[in-house]
Amino acid sequence: MSDASTTPTTPATGEGRLWGGRFAAGPDQAAWALGVSTHFEGRLWPYDLAGSAAHADELRRLDLLTADDHAAITRALTRIRGEFEDGSFAFLPDDEDIHGAIERRLIALAGEAGGRLRAGRSRNDQIVNDLRMYLADAIAAITTDVRAVQTVLADQAELTLDALAPGYTHVQRAQPVTLAHHLLAHAWGLDRDAGRLLDCRRRLLDSSPLASGAMAGLTLPLDPQRYADALGYTGTAPNTMDAVADRDFAVEFLSAAAMLGVHLSRLCEDVVLWASVEFGWARVGDAFSTGSSIMPQKRNPDVAELVRGKTGRLVGDLVGLLVVLKGLPMTYNRDLQEDKELVFDAVDTLALSLPAVTGMIASLTFDTERIAGTAAGGFALATDVAEALVVAGVPFRSAHERVGALVAECERQGIDITDLAPEAFAAAMPELAGETTADLLDPAGAVRRRNAPHGPAPDAVAGQLAALRDRLAAVPRT
């Protein structure tokens, strides 16, 4: 145990610490180091200041501040805003958190009036307000970045509407598709991610926590709706205890962020496969590739790998917060301070990753000839033959058996089904006598036949692409 825990080394009340009157000594150094949060809360300043300005207005309305005090506070808050903006605001060692630091500076600038602003509020409702407002802005920025990834996927799809490609299940060639269809599959997942983020944003703005105080509201007649109106919320918290205790809005954000990360990771995994010599589907642009320190020939898709790796952080942030919250009794507990670094990590991770993914996808050049060349092989049209038998009246169960047997026979002969002599094919599938094998086994024809609106046929994908472009153009402005 350090000496500091028994010997007061700091005064009981500090300027940037908002408590101390009932203590004989200041905090132990290790205890202080554990609790201080200024090194990560700095980014909350715009929201903390906005909340303070709204609070000053409310205290003035209730005549709990004189016009002079209100003016002095407002002037000081504007000055502090300028200091944060130009980077001159300095956190001091005695500042416990962003609220304490701002109050310390407010008093330095506005004198005694600054000490009046704490009436009618608690750090418990302030910090929830700060985090909600911060997340509303962060989500707007992230959603814009997600739209950019979708846009470059749509641009690449536009170029590859007619490009045949094998579609895979189990990383085994399954059925031919168009490359555009494959690319848009990624874009639609991202569309739902953007939707989830915006849902979360709408809900977190539903509930202004201010005027909840520490947890039971105030005896002062503060009007929660006025805070909501001043700060851009659409509603107010229904319960003061819920307002300060819950962080479900942060979990919702982290959950949407983790799902987004998983989608980005799957897209990146495809890029890694495509860029391999074995696949040889795509080349990642120079600006988004890296070399090896030992192997001069290497051209590594590091951006895709890094983003795939970052997903671990996003999932970890979500799980981390769920574990912090589980088992917390009502209402505020200091454990809740752990929410912010997790949320900030997810925001920062996405702010780094999304633009890199956008650039990487835009930089891809596809070898469409090579890709198309692999669309037909590997018995990719076996299902089409079985479905042709179904149209001719054969139950699918026996069609499947018979085509399977033909595939096995081809394998024995070491040939593809497309290499079968037309007579041999006709002999095995007499019901299909009217159909030419060339037509039935042509991958381009096979893709064209899959022309339902959600299918891979070029015309259908053109419609799908137009629908996606419409959605991107109609993105609700936040």
Ligand code: ARG
């Ligand atoms: N830094 C604290 C947090 O993030 C602010 C609220 C402190 N409240 C308290 N009762 N100590 O949660």
